[in-house]
Amino acid sequence: MAFDYGLRQIGVAMGNVLLGTSQALPILKARDGVPDWQALEAVVREWQPDLLIIGEPLNMDGTESELSRRACKFSRRLHGRLGLPVVLVDERLSSFEAKAVSREQGHSGDYHREPIDSLAAELILQTWLNEQA
Template identity: 50%
Template sequence: MPVSQTLLAFDYGTRSIGVAVGQTATGSASALTELRARDGIPNWDQIQQLLEEWQPNLVLVGLPLNMDGSESDFCKRARKFANRIHGRFGHAVEMVDERLSSFEAKEEHLAGGGSTHYRDDPVDAIAARIILETWLGSEV
């Protein structure tokens, strides 16, 4: 593994896809943006722009497992999204258990004074950052 890796993480959803960036050297992660999606289909040009801008060594995609660790119905869609990133752009992609990331993101958002109108706020980008932090924590 290189001394320092740049990571790009996605919290996949049918209406919105959260994006975060992180570094293995510093163990840090930051929420970046949210991309709009139509029934889970993003604007692939926006994905390409992010990949070109950040040049990640690895792309992470949240895997929405059930609380008991079994695969949810939505896991298939998240895997398809990950496979498309790999197929279209040639980036290595890993799936990351994202259980409770959206719950944690909403709690963090509200604690920071954010509104409960999540459509107007960056909760999915915060969830992507939490997914990235989960991966960083598992690599220690």
């Protein structure tokens, strides 16, 4: 299961290592980066992943950003609450790519009304799956 961490929304996607497939799941709401833990735990219980993948939003030069530090903190909290292994995956340009893919699929361009965070989570998951092949 992959997460695209954000301050207002957290994108979620689920994948299958054996098949190399992934699918976007509904976005989880967050307040200043803090998720609705009950909703998050419910999604994890429903899908029962073996591994949690968190996008790490590094700067383009590979250095940490404030958001990447917060994503790392989120990953530690996930591990502490759920006891599942957590992997951080470089997500540079995943939002840019998600916007490009969504536009190709006819997205209106209003990302507030039609968010793409779960598509970004799916792209992060696909990056990780491709690295495993």
